[in-house]
Amino acid sequence: MDVTDHIEDLEEDKVPYNAEEAKIREEQNQEILEDDIFTYLCNCGALAVVSEIQLERLPLRKDDLSRVFDVNIHKIKPFFIEGKMKYLKRGQSKYELISIKNCSTCLFPIFYQSLSSPTLQTMPTTYYIIHNSVRLNKSEKDAENEKTILNKRNIKGGGKGKVVVSTMIEKCSANDEPDSINTTDNYNLNAKLIKQELEKKNVWYAEKMNQYKKLGENNLIKKKRGTLCI
Incomplete structure (x- = not known):
C-alpha cells in the first residue's frame, strides 16, 4: 500500500483559475520567517510537535481529518513513544495497518503511521497527526496580549x-x-x-x-x- 494514496490536499474554492493569482498565493504560502517556530502540545500539556510551519497548512487526509507530514520533506519534529499496531477498517473489505504513536506523558494516541506489512524492516517517514490530538502552544507574550x-x-x-x-x-x-x-x-x-x-x-x-x-x-x-x- 502506498501511503501517499491517503494524502489529499485541501479543497480550493471553485473559482476560475488565474495563473497570476495562483503564483501570488503560492509565494504567500511559502513566506514563513526562519525564526518562526510553532510548538504543539498534547491535551495533557506535554510537548508533541515542533514545527516551522503551522499544522493547518499541512495536507489533510479526508478519511479521518488527520494532518500529514513527511519528516524528510517538512521541518517537523514529533515527540512520542511507540504504541501498538492495529488494523483499521477504512471501507467495505478495506483495512489499513497502522502503528500508533502515543504521548510520552499520558500515553494518549497522537500520531500514527500507515504500514504495508507488520514486518517492515524500515519504518516510513510519513506521519499522520490524529485530529484534535494536539493544540497550539501560545507563548506567555501572546497570552499577555x-x-x-x-x-x-x-x-x-x-x-x-x-x-x-x-x-x-x-x-x-x-x-x-x-x-x-x-x-x-x-x-x-x-x-x-x-x-x-x-x-x-x-x-x-x-x-x-x-x-x-x-x-x-x-x-x-x-x-x-x-x-x-x-
Whole structure:
C-alpha cells in the first residue's frame, strides 16, 4: 500500500483559475520567517510537535481529518513513544495497518503511521497527526496580549456620525483570581478614547464652520462689487 494514496490536499474554492493569482498565493504560502517556530502540545500539556510551519497548512487526509507530514520533506519534529499496531477498517473489505504513536506523558494516541506489512524492516517517514490530538502552544507574550481587548468602530447613518466604543475587561489567566482584576485602567482608557473622538468631531465641525464662513464672505464680496455706490 502506498501511503501517499491517503494524502489529499485541501479543497480550493471553485473559482476560475488565474495563473497570476495562483503564483501570488503560492509565494504567500511559502513566506514563513526562519525564526518562526510553532510548538504543539498534547491535551495533557506535554510537548508533541515542533514545527516551522503551522499544522493547518499541512495536507489533510479526508478519511479521518488527520494532518500529514513527511519528516524528510517538512521541518517537523514529533515527540512520542511507540504504541501498538492495529488494523483499521477504512471501507467495505478495506483495512489499513497502522502503528500508533502515543504521548510520552499520558500515553494518549497522537500520531500514527500507515504500514504495508507488520514486518517492515524500515519504518516510513510519513506521519499522520490524529485530529484534535494536539493544540497550539501560545507563548506567555501572546497570552499577555490577549488579556486586554479594545474594539473601536465608527458607525455612520442618517447623515450623522456616531462613535461606538466598547471595551472588554481583562481576562483572567489560569493563575489569576477574579478579584485581582484591575478595571480602573480599562475605564481610564475608555474615557481617553471617547475624549479623542470628541476632539476629532469638534475639529471637523470647526472646519465646516470655517468653510461656511468663507463662503458667506465670498458671496458678500461679490454683492458689493455689483452695487453702484453714489
